[in-house]
Amino acid sequence: MGGIQFIINMALGSLIYLGLLIFVVGFVHKLYNVYYKTPQPLKIPQTPQPTTLGGVILRMAGDVLFFRSLSKGTTLLFFSGWIFHVTFFLILQRHLRYVLSPVPACVTFLNQAALFIGFVLLLALIVLLVRRLLDERTKYVTNFSDVFVLLLIIGIVTTGIMMRYEPFRPDVVGVKGFISDLLAPATAVGYMTLHPAHAPASLMFIFHLGLVSILLMYFPFSKLMHSGGYFFSPTRNMINNPRDVRYVNPWDKGSKEEATK
Amino acid sequence: MTDAKAPTDAPGDCNARVQELIKYVKLPYDHVELTGEIKVPKIQRDSMIKVHAQQLTSKDTLARLGYPTDGLIPNWKEVFLEKMDEILKKYKSVRLFMDICVRCGACTDKCHYFLGTGDPRNMPVARAELMRKVYRRYFTWPGKLFGSKFVDGWDLSEEVLVLWYTYFYQCSECRRCAVFCPYGIDTAEITMAAREILNSVGLVQKYMHEIIDKAQVLGNNLGMQANAVVNSLEFVRDELQETTEIPEIDVPIDVEGADVLFVTPSADFFASPHIESLYGYAKVFHQAGISWTMSTHASEGGNFGMFVHNYEHMKKINKRIWDAARALKVKRVIGGECGHMWRVLSSFSNTMWGPFDYLDAKYPRPQHICEFTLDMLKRGALKIDKTANAEFTATIHDSCQVARGMEMGGQKYGQFEIPRGVIKGVCEKFVDMPENTIKERTFCCAAGQGLLGDDMMPTRVKGAMPRMQAYSYVKKENGVNFLALICAICKAQFSKMLPTYGFPMEEVGGIHQLVGRAIVLGAKEGI
Numbered sequence: 001m002g003g004i005q006f007i008i009n010m011a012l013g014s015l016i017y018l019g020l021l022i023f024v025v026g027f028v029h030k031l032y033n034v035y036y037k038t039p040q041p042l043k044i045p046q047t048p049q050p051t052t053l054g055g056v057i058l059r060m061a062g063d064v065l066f067f068r069s070l071s072k073g074t075t076l077l078f079f080s081g082w083i084f085h086v087t088f089f090l091i092l093q094r095h096l097r098y099v100l101s102p103v104p105a106c107v108t109f110l111n112q113a114a115l116f117i118g119f120v121l122l123l124a125l126i127v128l129l130v131r132r133l134l135d136e137r138t139k140y141v142t143n144f145s146d147v148f149v150l151l152l153i154i155g156i157v158t159t160g161i162m163m164r165y166e167p168f169r170p171d172v173v174g175v176k177g178f179i180s181d182l183l184a185p186a187t188a189v190g191y192m193t194l195h196p197a198h199a200p201a202s203l204m205f206i207f208h209l210g211l212v213s214i215l216l217m218y219f220p221f222s223k224l225m226h227s228g229g230y231f232f233s234p235t236r237n238m239i240n241n242p243r244d245v246r247y248v249n250p251w252d253k254g255s256k257e258e259a260t261k
Numbered sequence: 262m263t264d265a266k267a268p269t270d271a272p273g274d275c276n277a278r279v280q281e282l283i284k285y286v287k288l289p290y291d292h293v294e295l296t297g298e299i300k301v302p303k304i305q306r307d308s309m310i311k312v313h314a315q316q317l318t319s320k321d322t323l324a325r326l327g328y329p330t331d332g333l334i335p336n337w338k339e340v341f342l343e344k345m346d347e348i349l350k351k352y353k354s355v356r357l358f359m360d361i362c363v364r365c366g367a368c369t370d371k372c373h374y375f376l377g378t379g380d381p382r383n384m385p386v387a388r389a390e391l392m393r394k395v396y397r398r399y400f401t402w403p404g405k406l407f408g409s410k411f412v413d414g415w416d417l418s419e420e421v422l423v424l425w426y427t428y429f430y431q432c433s434e435c436r437r438c439a440v441f442c443p444y445g446i447d448t449a450e451i452t453m454a455a456r457e458i459l460n461s462v463g464l465v466q467k468y469m470h471e472i473i474d475k476a477q478v479l480g481n482n483l484g485m486q487a488n489a490v491v492n493s494l495e496f497v498r499d500e501l502q503e504t505t506e507i508p509e510i511d512v513p514i515d516v517e518g519a520d521v522l523f524v525t526p527s528a529d530f531f532a533s534p535h536i537e538s539l540y541g542y543a544k545v546f547h548q549a550g551i552s553w554t555m556s557t558h559a560s561e562g563g564n565f566g567m568f569v570h571n572y573e574h575m576k577k578i579n580k581r582i583w584d585a586a587r588a589l590k591v592k593r594v595i596g597g598e599c600g601h602m603w604r605v606l607s608s609f610s611n612t613m614w615g616p617f618d619y620l621d622a623k624y625p626r627p628q629h630i631c632e633f634t635l636d637m638l639k640r641g642a643l644k645i646d647k648t649a650n651a652e653f654t655a656t657i658h659d660s661c662q663v664a665r666g667m668e669m670g671g672q673k674y675g676q677f678e679i680p681r682g683v684i685k686g687v688c689e690k691f692v693d694m695p696e697n698t699i700k701e702r703t704f705c706c707a708a709g710q711g712l713l714g715d716d717m718m719p720t721r722v723k724g725a726m727p728r729m730q731a732y733s734y735v736k737k738e739n740g741v742n743f744l745a746l747i748c749a750i751c752k753a754q755f756s757k758m759l760p761t762y763g764f765p766m767e768e769v770g771g772i773h774q775l776v777g778r779a780i781v782l783g784a785k786e787g788i
Binding site: 067070074241 | 352362364413446576580612627671672673
């Protein structure tokens with residue numbers, strides 16, 4: 001094993017482990033300790049809020065799956081945003097084939113269309129970026145981080161697509177071996193004793209995975225937390241029945257004595 | 262959260278400097294040309310930056326409210342961050358909304374103040390960013406570690422304070438932006454938090470906080486003593502008996518054992534056109550044959566405490582109603598025409614002072630006057646002569662807090678259907694304004710949630726533009742000549758805005774004004 005190869009193996013391994021660690025710990029911490037644990041004193045559901053739990057779940061599903069709230073506003077943003085999220089999800093779930101063995105049918109069913117979907121994803125991202133820079137009002141509120149995260153994902157998608165073409169095509173068996181090695185407990189131990197998994201000899205692949213690791217590390221500290229955060233949004237997840245069912249403020253539970261004093 | 266060493270840049274008198282920057286100046290204002298269309302304006306930077314709400318300076322009032330009495334305090338940065346930390350830990354809404362905004366821009370053209378003024382800081386996301394910039398700098402890891410530049414944040418400075426005081430008092434907490442937000446980010450929650458943080462360092466807006474104080478000390482927003490309340494209600498009763506020529510019609514005060522305790526904004530006691538609705542309520546109760554009473558202790562339905570994330574004030578103001586309900590041993594509590602009052606009554610009071618197990622379980626607790634009147638209409642308890650309203654083609658302005666903040670009648674969209682049901686029950690001709698200006702997408706009257714003071718005229722006039730456009734549209738298309746309202750603040754605002762935009766003031770009125778006109782009294786059928 002060459003020295004450079006060893007360094008690449010160690011670096012890539014470190015990056016991925018670190019990325020996964022920060023992502024999982026950060027994501028769970030934010031969701032549980034911050035979004036879940038912070039008390040909500042009053043009921044603030046917002047129209048059209050249903051008066052039953054089932055209705056609330058349906059409403060939220062409409063927001064998550066079809067961007068119902070967003071669709072009431074700007075058409076271009078709604079379409080490009082929705083297409084981006086859906087194609088991103090499709091591409092993401094296709095990546096399960098590098099982790100799962102044997103590969104289930106639900107992962108491979110898009111085989112024929114996958115590349116096309118990848119291009120649609122890239123296009124949607126470019127539309128989002130261009131819109132952000134051209135739309136006067138959105139541009140006004142755009143921060144550096146907003147552009148950064150778009151560019152990061154564009155980088156990931158572009159390197160991903162390029163790997164479908166020669167001469168960037170990596171050895172798929174090597175990639176799969178690398179990933180399953182990485183995730184095997186034995187390799188984690190090996191990594192700690194400086195025997196990391198073997199990265200495939202593809203610069204594009206290393207680049208792709210490196211960007212993904214950066215995204216993972218960035219995720220819990222960024223606006224990307226909207227993904228999990230949405231489910232805790234009190235204007236969306238509370239049932240609109242405050243007169244029928246008493247909602248108790250976690251930091252002011254109230255009591256009969258206080259009320260009649 | 263005290264790691265932010267408040268750098269005492271140029272110690273001097275920070276209060277004097279900030280006061281100079283947010284000094285109230287009477288500014289000229291003009292209305293927007295009416296075309297019937299709501300156009301999204303081009304950005305005009307800082308076009309409203311000179312509009313500042315007047316500040317509260319009465320030391321007694323400030324002391325009673327628990328806020329600093331001498332303007333901005335010298336160690337304000339410390340107190341500011343402590344208060345912000347406290348609110349972030351107590352309000353999930355604020356904490357979450359700081360974190361998850363992606364600045365997608367969906368809300369940027371939804372605020373009536375932005376549509377009317379073009380000032381980019383009146384775009385909901387830009388308004389919220391005023392707080393997020395501080396949040397990212399002082400309350401996130403990257404901000405704490407790498408500083409404000411790294412996270413697009415701001416270090417606290419007097420300029421930041423000035424921007425906060427300016428633009429968090431140009432938000433009427435109407436929640437329209439949150440309808441379109443993919444995550445339901447509610448700028449109202451952020452504005453309420455910002456106002457309380459400003460209060461804690463000594464920048465207290467006058468109009469709203471004076472009322473919060475009066476409501477706690479005297480029991481109503483207008484600051485009337487109990488005998489003044491009695492006097493004005495007796496006047497209403499005399500007036501009613503005279504005009505209807507029915508000696509039994511009454512506006513009962515503090516009657517123990519009545520079925521219904523009725524609470525309504527104190528403006529209804531004598532302001533115009535509010536008082537017309539009070540006549541309407543009295544006629545409905547009289548004709549329905551239900552014993553009711555008003556209370557001198559709970560002489561106010563409104564609760565300005567809601568406009569600030571100061572839970573204690575809101576709670577204390579709300580207590581009067583439930584104390585009165587217990588003392589008068591009523592079975593039901595019914596509330597009159599008011600927007601935010603309804604949000605507090607229906608959505609918050611059960612949390613603060615519930616459970617209401619001492620009230621009649623058959624009825625919603627508390628109940629909206631429109632729920633009550635529509636029920637009476639449906640049950641045939643009221644004899645109605647629609648020709649009394651023949652001269653009117655009515656439309657309804659959905660009040661923001663009712664439209665987006667509560668349910669009515671136990672059903673989704675009840676808050677739209679029930680008031681419309683009442684209008685249609687008493688008035689032959691009813692037309693809705695364009696779809697994007699009503700129901701859940703309704704525009705605020707532009708004076709709600711503490712911005713009704715005369716000091717806010719520039720934003721009131723510009724912010725009323727969307728509603729005025731929609732009204733002028735149905736006026737031209739359908740000959741509408743009555744703007745029906747269910748909110749005291751809307752009534753006050755529009756009776757000033759209609760003339761400003763060139764319409765007759767008389768076209769503004771409450772729903773129960775229409776009801777009062779159409780009820781045929783005497784032909785008593787009861788239920």
